[in-house]
Amino acid sequence: MIKIAQLSCGTEYSGIQKEINKAAETFGAEMVLPDVNLDEIDEAYEKFGLGCASSSLKLMIARAMSLVEGKNEADAVFICTCFRCAEAAIARNEVRRLIQNNTDLPVVTYSFTEKTKASELYIRMEALTTVVARKSILAREKQEGLTLGIDSGSTTTKVALMENNEVIGTGWVPTGDILGCARDGINQALEGTGYKYEDIEAVGTTGYGRITIGKELHAKLIQEELSVNSKGAVFLADAQKGEATVLDIGGMDNKVITVNNGIPDNFTMGGICAGASGRFLDMTSGRLGCDITELGPLARQGNYKNATLNSYCIVFGIQDLVTSLAGGAKRSDVASAACYSVAEQVYEQQLQEIDVREPLIQVGGTSLIGGLVDAVQDILGGIDIIVPEYSQFIGAVGAALLVSGLKDTDVDDSLKF
Secondary structure (H helix, E strand, O other): OEEEEEEEEOHHHHOOHHHHHHHHHHOOEEEEOOOOOHHHHHHHHHHHOOOOOOHHHHHHHHHHHHHHOOOOOOOEEEEEEEOOOHHHHHHHHHHHHHHHHHOOOOEEEEEEOOOOOHHHHHHHHHHHHHHHHOHHHHOOOOOOOEEEEEEEOOOEEEEEEEEOOEEEEEEEEEOOOHHHHHHHHHHHHHOOOOOOHHHOOEEEEEEOOHHHHHHHHOOOEEOOHHHHHHHHHHHHOOOOOOEEEEEEEOOOOEEEEEEEOOEEEEEEEEOOOHHHOHHHHHHHHHHOOOOHHHHHHHHHOOOHHHOOOOOOOHHHHHHHHHHHHHOOOOHHHHHHHHHHHHHHHHHHHOHHHOOOOOOEEEEOHHHHOHHHHHHHHHHOOOOOEEOOOOHHHHHHHHHHHHHOOOOHHHOOHHHOO
């Protein structure tokens, strides 16, 4: 059984420990609390060098130090603290940095509430167990044969048909009926290639609808999007060697993943509100009377400083947008401000929880909005950002690539969570 070390503060008090355990057990993992004695707590706290008033945070630090020093063993690490505690947020990030700098264990960080349920933790736990159980698959650098990848996202369903390391067909359909959208996307991807669905050697699925579609199509790979997206990103950006960061600003949530030699080692995802997602930009384009594909060029013509969008809420964000337009702001300035607002929120909510490694690979449908890419680059101090070809099909490409490594003799039920 995969052992996930839990470094936390307040999970018992808040009543969510059982939810954490349930989420881990769902994916064949066990939560373990590293053993430390009283003397080690004070010693570890002094070494760590961060002043914390909470005794629970001191214990969390000591447990982290015991992993670093090899006194306890684990396959992965889950770091979580209450979202209300500023002290815990600082400690959580520093503990994450300690683990990453001194071990090769994959890490997920999370800030919980008293209402957190196991289902909200599934993708994080699945990602941790995936990295541990499937390292040989995730290390795969080339796609072979004829394989199909399907990414059933919250807003769109993407399909990529690959043959011998190249994308030869794609499909892009607004997500509605899960299975119907998958079929339409497959037909789009096959069109003009000379192949039929029966010619495909293997199918991989990811995204929100991955299980439903995967079961219907008897997919060989059914895998969460954190590991799949990161693999697709480094493959298309030719960054499978060395370090990189993957940023996916999605239609409903955002994902930031750090990668080392093609293997993801830190994940963070979520967001306070859809005001930090592609959905806000979609609504913005509607208000500005332009197609979403025109928003990026329009934003590049404007100056975000001439329009004020201060809200974290998508409703009040649109209200700010309307107010700015009513006050005489140019459409281009408002478009620029909308892109900058999303980029700022992504930075504050996700990018500050990781150590950004260059290059940063920006993917997903929003990566095609040039004004958003510019805003992210500006906020991060001008770092190198790559938007690879087929960036909007990143999950589908990753699924098609990874499934090509699964031969009939390799497949067993333990690979399908």
